[in-house]
Amino acid sequence: MTTPRAGRVDALQFCNWSRKIFEQMRAAGLSAVHATVAYHEGFRPTVDRIIAWNARFREHADLILPGRSAADLIRALSSDRTAVILGLQNPLPIEDDLGLVAVLHDLGIRVMQLTYNNQSLLGCGWQDADSGLTRMGREVIREMNRLGMLIDLSHAGERTALEAIEASARPVAITHATPAAWRDGKRQVSETLMRALAQSGGMLGLSLYPHHLRDGSGTTLAAFCEMAARTAEIVGVRQLGIGSDLCQDQPDELLAWMREGKWTRPDPAQPPPKFPPQPAWFQDSRGFANLADGLRSAGFAPADVEAILGANWQRFFRAAFRPAVEGEPWQPRS
């Protein structure tokens, strides 16, 4: 296959990384993938995760490179490699220290969620009672805006998400979710939130994780792409992308930890959770070819298909990772 001009982009993966997976990214024409580095780790273990990524970047330099800037994203395109953008699903790695935001930025982190399901020091996830952004949350948003670290609201509560959109001087993202009207649940995104996100210039990445899909693992490609068409009517076709939430080759034992971290104990009466099987049409990154077919069948023009599958995230990430110039408003709100 030929790599599309803008390159395709997956705005969220958390795979059990291997050369095979990086080769599949190349086969899929992915020019950038946002990869989760940490869920429930504090600062020090996060540094170990980053060291592991530095080793992967050296070992697989023919397939991947660190995606830290617009220049890196362009370099990935021109050298037929995948820029891996490192991100955090939880602000635990910054502890209670504003200075650690710049430290993690220096180490290559370019995306951070303010909350992961639960209350954090910055705001609230969708599973606790949401009292909105904290004062520290507002400080961290200002610092992320300054550095060019993208704010991701995927697991936030609705009030926290709406307040973060309002507080951020730069557009934010929900890298991986689906509309709540399609797959019911507070983890998904309400129309109110989608409209606020779109109005501020933000991006929505559509998730392909079965628990985010209307009919779970049995959801058809046609149903997914129809939902994409309806979502594009709400957020605009230029602000829609893919964030597959692909957890390829992960052992089932990881799932309880991903969901709950270390703050609670598993209920012995419940069987341990298992990863649901991926839909047949999105088993790994190469499913992007099926998405292209499906979106065309759902009525998207070819240019819109490429926008959703990559060009939108390319444009958005290139701007999002640029450091703010002191004293210059980032992007005037219209």
Next chain:
Amino acid sequence: MTTPRAGRVDALQFCNWSRKIFEQMRAAGLSAVHATVAYHEGFRPTVDRIIAWNARFREHADLILPGRSAADLIRALSSDRTAVILGLQNPLPIEDDLGLVAVLHDLGIRVMQLTYNNQSLLGCGWQDADSGLTRMGREVIREMNRLGMLIDLSHAGERTALEAIEASARPVAITHATPAAWRDGKRQVSETLMRALAQSGGMLGLSLYPHHLRDGSGTTLAAFCEMAARTAEIVGVRQLGIGSDLCQDQPDELLAWMREGKWTRPDPAQPPPKFPPQPAWFQDSRGFANLADGLRSAGFAPADVEAILGANWQRFFRAAFRPAVEGEPWQPRS
């Protein structure tokens, strides 16, 4: 005063940093200063020290900027500021983890000593029995060579220093010391070591810390500059610079910690150590003007004075901080 074209450089200071001290650097025409970030700190407290530097860089951006690359050193010159190069006097911050070298490099560390007086995981300081570089020491040298992190042998034992010069594919430095023939003691540098350093393209920075001066605090400017002239005959005038070891405004209580860290207890029979007074002609960075006068009086040509007071370190640092290109030998030994 006008800033000399190449800028002056101090290759080692560990002051109690303040705006006053940064203003004195400017008054002295210092375009670069290598500042010690950590002596006996592990990784995590070193990160806190770096966070404090990040705050200083923001607060005093009109006077200082981070010195991470040749471009930064040139930017400092063109904007009349001082590039502060962050360094470690001890390899404790990398713990036993080769991956932390790149992490600290990403955080801005550009110089590291392999040992500080005592045995380290990498080699031996001058106060323990020196069995030379360890296997980890050789790995770390290779990694520092790759990244463009300068190896500093100021507090090393002679065997470790000689083996490090041999093992390093890139020139190394002794940022702050004086010749042992002038100020007796194993902390200072033998003629053998000076010649090996010079032959490999390395730099020697002359210290102005009274315990490194022949007559301590009472050493005259003329005596210091005569010693510089004799040292230039050994290492070459192009490989000589200044590394003042200035510990300005530090409380005396810090000295025992600087010397011994936490591995021993103070001897209650001994009075706690005090910082010796600086010679009258080098109380702070502005003493560089006196050094210029003294070196001229000792017979150095004006161009050689500027070489020793800055141009040599400028040239050396610019090359030292350039990352190695994979698969290319750094600098062929002649």
